[in-house]
Amino acid sequence: RIKEFLTRNYQPYAYIDLESDADVQELLDRFKVAIADLPVLICRAKVVLRNPTNQEISNCLGFNEAIDQKHVRDLVVVGAGPAGLAAAVYGASEGLDVLMIESNSPGGQAGTSSKIENYLGFPTGISGKELAGRAYTQAQKFGAEILIAKNAKGLACDGRPYTVHIDEAERVAARTIIIATGAQYRKLQLDNLSGFEGAGVYYGATHLEAQLCSGEEVIVIGGGNSAGQAAVFLAQTT
Template sequence: MNAYPDFTDEQLAVLRTYGTERATTVGEVVYSPADARNPLVVVLAGEIEVRDESQGHDVEFARFGAGTFVGELNLLTGQRPYVTARVTVAGRVVPIEAEQLRTLLERETELADLLVNAMIARRKLRLADSADHAVIEIVGTARSEATLALRTFLGRNSVPYRYVEAEAPGDDLPVAVTPDVVLPRATPGRLAEALGLTLAAGDDRPYDVAVVGAGPAGLAAAVYGASEGLRVVVFDATAPGGQAGTSSRIENYLGFPGGISGAELTTRATFQAQRFGARLVSPCRVAAVEPSDAGFVVTLTDGARTSARTVVVAAGAEYRRLPLAGWDQLEGAGIYFAATELEAELCAGADAIVLGGGNSAGQAAIYLARRCRRVTIVIRRESLSESMSQYLIDRIEGHERIDVAANTEISALRGEDHLDGVELRDTRTDVRRESEARALFCFIGARPATTWLPAEVQRDEDGFVLTDVALDRKRLPYETSLDGVFAAGDVRLGSMKRVAAAVGEGSSVIRSVHEYLEPR
């Protein structure tokens, strides 16, 4: 993908129709981090320089001359600008504001491909350069769940940042530094608000679809809904990707013979949904869904509210945990629920344990073995063959740094501020032994995240949502017992619990949404 394409005369003529041409003067600030939003700026003549001018920084990122455009992926994500665009050579430009840009992307396919691909390519360049020249900075400690939460949030939202290890623990850590604010004791929610990634205030127009959950099912619903003209908002408690986004590798997803990481797959889906106009909001938890004259009112735990004509429940599941002393305080400080590059970096050179015998556990073990001294897969069953695909078993059996501890459970945790080891118990003999593992990756399944749903939505005893139930009228496919509320993906009773299946359900549910919204 070309990050800095040149427009043809014909393309420039089309672009002019979506904005108002104006002159620029040397030194003029086109936009800066002080602005809540910025336009896409087509340069007809002159030059614009993009720099990081935040406190203590003075870094040039790019210069844009005639026939190019100024703008980045934040034009799709809604993130406020984090750089300053300043005129260095007077000329003429065509600013294209957000609404006009959305119309352009819908109508001009060739230009839309060129613009979106360039925006994504520019963001990837910024991500690759983030260690040296990132505008956003996180200061924290590796042994901190709060620091890991911030880094996970930024990484899953493809926001470039630089991580700085604090010299010593402190009450203000972690600290998030953005171009216009410093956040002590930062949380993903406060940082999202500072970056402009939260629900837009004053947006009272009802959405056609509110999707709860941004895993594969939710993202698929967003892509298909938005591409078919529906106004879509997606809420996620953590960040786009869901549990699939934490998978180190998916090798049986159709169309990727070489495999693809869960993060890469869901990041592509996120960009795709945003291209079609879906609004993604995270981190935020839905506290309630209540019927209203417009359809439903969706209330978040922070009190923010929005209206939607329909709701798609794609909240997936919450990780299961072991009932062991010290577990809660060690989450994010040695106990992890994902095996991405970030977590692998935190335990490089140490011993690690992978708890669980499914495909996610197998992929995690293989991935971690590249960085860890030794990886032990702990399972309660007799062998991996009961729950893992054979191609993964073959790789694990042939790997010199991976062991399998069958008929074994974790009986105790060691460590106070960070995991220092675990006690393993043989379930057949009750013999216990110590492991010096400094990292524990937990893949023992999950339970549906449905406690927030209204009572009218029927669930089974485990919390999985019932769809297609027989009531006063025939239910549409994927519709729950509450009119206008649908469910897709792992949260639905009877779902296959596979990424491909979740994508299929998320795509298919939109047909039912359309049918529900049609005048009767």
């Protein structure tokens, strides 16, 4: 989960494998990390985060600037998948003051696709990560801002400007709100499934998942085009 969050937010990192990397014990001793603490993230070579949430990682890396809760935005977009990013690009390009609120990372479910072939302008296809990265860069180019690992908890629409309630008692005021929260993955009805998500059970097929599954037998569940693309991609890379 931590590696996926960093990768999808375009953050470089070094991964230490306890079983194969040299000098692991020296590193654990230096930062006073016990095996029971794992996984840990050593942020900026100073701060040790033990099994951190995405929001804790975001705060440590300084993803988000402080919110001016008195400032009224022209447009707040809840969700930064393809629809949310498109809304931000078109709004910001017209000179609107745009803020996106994203609970995980830009790109949504599309960002985990190994190849998207039915998106306008890419006749030979494009990976979901690359598509999301281009859209994110384009939105920033026009001045749109984004909050990463923040959740929109509720809306107050009984008067204008409207208000979006975010984590930690934060508020954002906006003249217009677009809800682009997308869809959720359908999950298998299996006992203890949550304990294996991100550690054997994945909801995407990118180079990250391919590395994690290298040399292993992989089962793709689903019969749609995304499942077919995932099967072909993993067969070629693992």
